[in-house]
Amino acid sequence: MSRFVIRRLLQSVLTFFGATLIVYALMFSITTDPLQALAGERPLNASQRAQLTAQYHLDRPFLVQYGYYITGLLTGDLGRTIAGRPIVDVLAEAWPRTIQLTLITMAIVIVIGITGGVFAGLRRGGVFDQTTLALTLVVIGTPVFVLGTVFQTIFAVELGWFRPSFAPEIGIATYFLPAIVLGLLSLATAMRLTRTSVAENLRADYVRTANAKGLTWRRVVGVHVLRNSLIPVLTFLGTELGLLMGGAMVTEGIFNIPGVGGRLFQGIRLEDGPLVVTIVSLLIVVYLITNLLVDLTYAVLDPRIRHE
Amino acid sequence: MSSGAVPTQADEAVAERARSLSGDAWHDLRRSAVFWTATALVVLMSLIAAFPGLFSAIDARTAACSLTDSLRAPDANHWFGFDKQGCDVYSRVIYGARSSVLVGIFSTLITGVVALFVGMLAGFYGRWIDTILARVTDIFLGIPPLLGAVVVAKALSGQELGIWPVVLALGLLGWPSPARVIRSSVIAARHQDYVNAARILGASNGRLMFRHILPNALAPMVVVLTIMLGTFIAFEATLSFLGVGPRNTISWGVDIAEAQRWIRDASLPLMFPAGFLTATVLAFIMLGDAIREAFDPRLR
Numbered sequence: 389m390s391r392f393v394i395r396r397l398l399q400s401v402l403t404f405f406g407a408t409l410i411v412y413a414l415m416f417s418i419t420t421d422p423l424q425a426l427a428g429e430r431p432l433n434a435s436q437r438a439q440l441t442a443q444y445h446l447d448r449p450f451l452v453q454y455g456y457y458i459t460g461l462l463t464g465d466l467g468r469t470i471a472g473r474p475i476v477d478v479l480a481e482a483w484p485r486t487i488q489l490t491l492i493t494m495a496i497v498i499v500i501g502i503t504g505g506v507f508a509g510l511r512r513g514g515v516f517d518q519t520t521l522a523l524t525l526v527v528i529g530t531p532v533f534v535l536g537t538v539f540q541t542i543f544a545v546e547l548g549w550f551r552p553s554f555a556p557e558i559g560i561a562t563y564f565l566p567a568i569v570l571g572l573l574s575l576a577t578a579m580r581l582t583r584t585s586v587a588e589n590l591r592a593d594y595v596r597t598a599n600a601k602g603l604t605w606r607r608v609v610g611v612h613v614l615r616n617s618l619i620p621v622l623t624f625l626g627t628e629l630g631l632l633m634g635g636a637m638v639t640e641g642i643f644n645i646p647g648v649g650g651r652l653f654q655g656i657r658l659e660d661g662p663l664v665v666t667i668v669s670l671l672i673v674v675y676l677i678t679n680l681l682v683d684l685t686y687a688v689l690d691p692r693i694r695h696e
Numbered sequence: 697m698s699s700g701a702v703p704t705q706a707d708e709a710v711a712e713r714a715r716s717l718s719g720d721a722w723h724d725l726r727r728s729a730v731f732w733t734a735t736a737l738v739v740l741m742s743l744i745a746a747f748p749g750l751f752s753a754i755d756a757r758t759a760a761c762s763l764t765d766s767l768r769a770p771d772a773n774h775w776f777g778f779d780k781q782g783c784d785v786y787s788r789v790i791y792g793a794r795s796s797v798l799v800g801i802f803s804t805l806i807t808g809v810v811a812l813f814v815g816m817l818a819g820f821y822g823r824w825i826d827t828i829l830a831r832v833t834d835i836f837l838g839i840p841p842l843l844g845a846v847v848v849a850k851a852l853s854g855q856e857l858g859i860w861p862v863v864l865a866l867g868l869l870g871w872p873s874p875a876r877v878i879r880s881s882v883i884a885a886r887h888q889d890y891v892n893a894a895r896i897l898g899a900s901n902g903r904l905m906f907r908h909i910l911p912n913a914l915a916p917m918v919v920v921l922t923i924m925l926g927t928f929i930a931f932e933a934t935l936s937f938l939g940v941g942p943r944n945t946i947s948w949g950v951d952i953a954e955a956q957r958w959i960r961d962a963s964l965p966l967m968f969p970a971g972f973l974t975a976t977v978l979a980f981i982m983l984g985d986a987i988r989e990a991f992d993p994r995l996r
Binding site: 403407417525528529533541657659664668671672 | 831832834835836837838839840842843844847848850851926930931933934937938939940949952953959963967970973974975977978981
C-alpha cells in the first residue's frame, strides 16, 4: 500500500509541474507588454522600464521566470494582479463563495443522483427508468451555458422562484439555482452510473446467495447491493468535485457570483497573466488532490488496485 | 468468418450462427430507433452546414437587418421571428450550423490523430515509452478542459484566424481520454495469436500496428470520438458565449449570448439556437452511445 501511495504522490507532483508549466507558457504568450499593462495609461521611460524589468526578472529566460514563479507559489507568495492587488486577497474573498457553491452542488448531486439512480436501477425498463434515461440524455447534450440562461429565464425571471443574480443578503439560498445548473450534468451522469451499477449488481451471485439465505429485500438492496454499487459512483463524484471548482466559470458568470470562476474569467478578458496562472494552478492543485484522495480511497475499497 | 472449405450454400447458415463482432453490432444497430434518429439528425445537420442556401432563402451573412424588425414575433415568412438587431433568427440559426459542425469535425480529427499516435505507441511498445506517454497524458488531463481551451483560444485570438484557434485549443486538449482508450485496446490486441503469427511471418512493426492491430482497436476509438465530436460542438458554443470563440462568423454561441441580454423582452431568439445546438450535440452523443451499446458484449 505504501508503495502505491508514494508512486501516486510522485505522479501527482510531476503532473502539477507539467500542467502549470503549460498554462504558464500559454499565458506568457498572450501578454504582449506586461510592464505597460502594469503602468496603465502613464508612459514608461527607459530607466523605469529597466528597473521594472530587473525587478520582475523579465530579462531572464522563460524557464527561469517559471522557476521564480513556482517558488513564489510554493512559499505562499501568490504575487499581485496587474492592477497591483495581492492575489491572496482576491482569492480570500472569492474562495468561500466558490466552495459554498460547490458543496451545495455536491449535496444536490449526491442526494438526487444516487437516490434516483438506485430507483431506476431497481426497476430497469420501468416508467421511472425510461423517463430519467431520456431526461439525463437531454441534460448531457445541453451545454451548461444554455441550461444556465434557460433556467435563469424560466425559474428566476418568469416564475420568480429564485433571484436571477447573486444576492448575498438572502444567505445560502442564493446558491440554489446556480447549484442546480452547475450540478445537473454531474447529476445526470451520477444517476446513470448508479443505475447501471445497481442493475448489474442485482444479477450478481452474492445477491442470489443473500436472497437464498432469506434476508429481507430491503437488507439485500440496502446493504449488499448498495455497498458494491457505490464504489464507481464515489470515484466519479470525487473527480467531479475537483472539476466543479474550475467548471464554475460559466455558471458564476451567468449568475454574477464573484467567486473564483468569475474572477478567472475576468482575468482572461483583461489579460491579467499573474491572476489567471495563479488561479488555474490552484485549481489544478485542487483537482490533483481530489484525484489522489479518490485513488487512495479506491485502493482501500478494492484490493485489486493496490496489489497491481 | 466462415472458412473457405465450407460449401457456399452452407456459408450463409454459418454466417447466421457465428457473426463477427461488427456483424453482431450492425444487426443490433439496424433495429435501434436511437441509432436511426441520431443518424438522421447528424445527416440533416451536416447538410445544413454544407448547403445552408438550400434551407434558407435569406443569406444571413449578407442579409440587411432592419432595426424596425427588432425582436418582432414570428410570421409566415420568418418562422423563428427576429433578434434584437432585426435579423431573421431562422436564417442565422441555419447559417450558424457551419461553424459548429466544422469546429467539431476538425478538432475531432486533430484529437483523433494525436490520440491514435500516442495510444498506439504507448500500447504497442510499452515499457519506458508507455511510462513517459502516460505521464504526458496525465499532465494534459490535469488541465481543466474549459480553462485550458479559453486560455489557448485567447492566446491565438489576436490574429484573424477564423475557427482555427478554437479548433487547435479543443484538439490539443481533447486527446488524452481517447488516447487511453486506444492504448488499452492496443494492449489487448498486442499478444493475440494473429499478431504473433504476423510477426513470425516477418511483418514490420509499422505493418503490425496499422494493418493488424489498428482494425481491432478502431471500434472503441470511433465511439469515443463520435461522443467527443458532440462535446466539442458544445465547447465551441461555450467559448463563443464567453467571447473567445471564432470571430466574424455566425455562431449559435454568440447568438445565444446576445439573445440572453434581451431575454426579458423576447425568449425565442435564445430558444431556437439553443434548441439546434442541443439537438446537434445530442445527436452525436446518442450515435456514439448506440454504437457503444451495440459493440459491448456485456449488455447482450
